[in-house]
Amino acid sequence: MRIMGIGGGAREHAIAWKLGLSDHKPEIFWIAENRNPGIHKICRDNQGELRTGRTTDAKTIVRSARGWGIDMVVVGPEEPGFHGIPDALEKEGIHCIGATQELSVIERSKADLRRLQWENNLPGKLLFRTFKNAREASDYIRKNIESQPWLQNIVIKPARQSGGKGVKLIEDRQVYLHDEKERFKEAYFDSLQASMAAYSDIEDKILVEEKAWGPEYSLQCFTDGKTVLGTPLVQDNKSAHEFDSGPETGGMGSISGPDMTLPFITREEYDKSLKIVEGIVESIQKKTGKSYHGMVGGQMMLTENEGPTVIEMYSRLGDPEALNMLAMLKTDIIDIFQAIVERQLSKLKLEFTSEDAVVVKVVAPNGYPEKRDKAKGHPVQVLETNIKRNGCYLFWGNADLHEDGQVITGGSRLLALMGTDHTLPPASARIEKTMSSVQLADGWGLYHRSDIGSQQLLAKRQDVAERVRPLYTYREEHGILGSRMGWVPRVGRIDPSHLMLQETHGPEKA
Numbered sequence: 001m002r003i004m005g006i007g008g009g010a011r012e013h014a015i016a017w018k019l020g021l022s023d024h025k026p027e028i029f030w031i032a033e034n035r036n037p038g039i040h041k042i043c044r045d046n047q048g049e050l051r052t053g054r055t056t057d058a059k060t061i062v063r064s065a066r067g068w069g070i071d072m073v074v075v076g077p078e079e080p081g082f083h084g085i086p087d088a089l090e091k092e093g094i095h096c097i098g099a100t101q102e103l104s105v106i107e108r109s110k111a112d113l114r115r116l117q118w119e120n121n122l123p124g125k126l127l128f129r130t131f132k133n134a135r136e137a138s139d140y141i142r143k144n145i146e147s148q149p150w151l152q153n154i155v156i157k158p159a160r161q162s163g164g165k166g167v168k169l170i171e172d173r174q175v176y177l178h179d180e181k182e183r184f185k186e187a188y189f190d191s192l193q194a195s196m197a198a199y200s201d202i203e204d205k206i207l208v209e210e211k212a213w214g215p216e217y218s219l220q221c222f223t224d225g226k227t228v229l230g231t232p233l234v235q236d237n238k239s240a241h242e243f244d245s246g247p248e249t250g251g252m253g254s255i256s257g258p259d260m261t262l263p264f265i266t267r268e269e270y271d272k273s274l275k276i277v278e279g280i281v282e283s284i285q286k287k288t289g290k291s292y293h294g295m296v297g298g299q300m301m302l303t304e305n306e307g308p309t310v311i312e313m314y315s316r317l318g319d320p321e322a323l324n325m326l327a328m329l330k331t332d333i334i335d336i337f338q339a340i341v342e343r344q345l346s347k348l349k350l351e352f353t354s355e356d357a358v359v360v361k362v363v364a365p366n367g368y369p370e371k372r373d374k375a376k377g378h379p380v381q382v383l384e385t386n387i388k389r390n391g392c393y394l395f396w397g398n399a400d401l402h403e404d405g406q407v408i409t410g411g412s413r414l415l416a417l418m419g420t421d422h423t424l425p426p427a428s429a430r431i432e433k434t435m436s437s438v439q440l441a442d443g444w445g446l447y448h449r450s451d452i453g454s455q456q457l458l459a460k461r462q463d464v465a466e467r468v469r470p471l472y473t474y475r476e477e478h479g480i481l482g483s484r485m486g487w488v489p490r491v492g493r494i495d496p497s498h499l500m501l502q503e504t505h506g507p508e509k510a
Ligand SMILES: Nc1ncnc2c1ncn2[C@@H]1O[C@H](COP(=O)(O)OP(=O)(O)O)[C@@H](O)[C@H]1O
Pocket: 126, 155, 157, 161, 162, 163, 164, 165, 166, 167, 169, 209, 210, 211, 212, 213, 216, 238, 299, 311, 312
């Protein structure tokens, strides 16, 4: 069997690793924008090759797949799905594990996702409103902040998935009311507008939504459209520096295990989260009339108003969350992919190790995420035998293997180290011990988060969860889960839900 992967990050390296371990002994081919050293080696060891090319260009991908005589393609990142790569492959009769263009809208458009949730009255949603541009959003908020109390506590996001760039939590309602703060806000809106200008595939560019608070976690799933199989929960850590400080990144590291849930999420919350993901898959299939086959995930938050709540959806595996899940996966990955292709996922027994906790730590060059040009172009030195001796695994990310064998940084997340143990803290310590095995030969600095998997950070997550859980369970017991009554002076209590239905059916725009 010949299989081809798409994408050149640590997530794709981990997928290639599992393919290489499969009893089906597939020949492994790959297309990525960078020559990922790990994927390159796995392809070479498995009678295949890694070719560089544009992963969003259907012509390139289809030509390579046909040329190589590929039986099945697995798509790693989200952009190929947004660009209809799975659609193009399937048109050629090549099986593809990956959400097609129409279905991947659950990730591509955060606005369409919210509409879908409200139209189908699914649990785990947030109040929202969409706007064509930043100015419209800003005017609306200023005009309505008194009559719609929920606008006092919001986040403003690019409505399109833009790879972790641009979510802004506006903590301070005064931002909209005070002139001297106006300039700060206008500057933010302008930058948001500029970042969304590049995307022509979405109409509503700005999403304003209720600001939630609680512990975050990801639930990644496999689906053939009929069955959605959940995998162990993973928590990614988005902030660049220790204890959630610093700028937002694509993800600096993640934890999972030793079982299906996390130490601060209950089994019941897992089940509810899975139901939410199932509901979204079902709703988008109903809406489009298409069958979803591939990976899907909920980036979730436990919140006071709703319990498990969707922050955004993934139409693929998470990066780095995929590394945790795949490390725990015992079932042959090709068996899963075949069951998806044959729409037989309900008959598959998906198994994960329950003995190991998994910690992943991303290593990034100084400069990432804000000055990527400075983080780019540095020669990398890795002592792989030391990493192995410490019982850790290395997954290459945004790295490029040059002809002379030298690996060069690409400016984004360079690689991920993974450690396992019976619980999280020793797995984290194992990675810390081998961290000096990764360096840049020109002396430029690297950084990572030492706190991921530590007892201290776990305690912080647990504390947040324990503050939110009694509030949402109280609401649940009293039949008011999901209701948001706001107080407007001289008007009284108002329920903003009807405004959401207006938003989804879209008659008037203020
Ligand atoms: N409605 C919200 N309430 C609170 N925090 C949010 C909200 N939306 C996003 N965030 C925070 O911002 C981060 C990034 O937002 P997300 O929608 O996942 O966008 P991205 O595409 O950048 O990952 C989330 O992980 C979460 O911490």
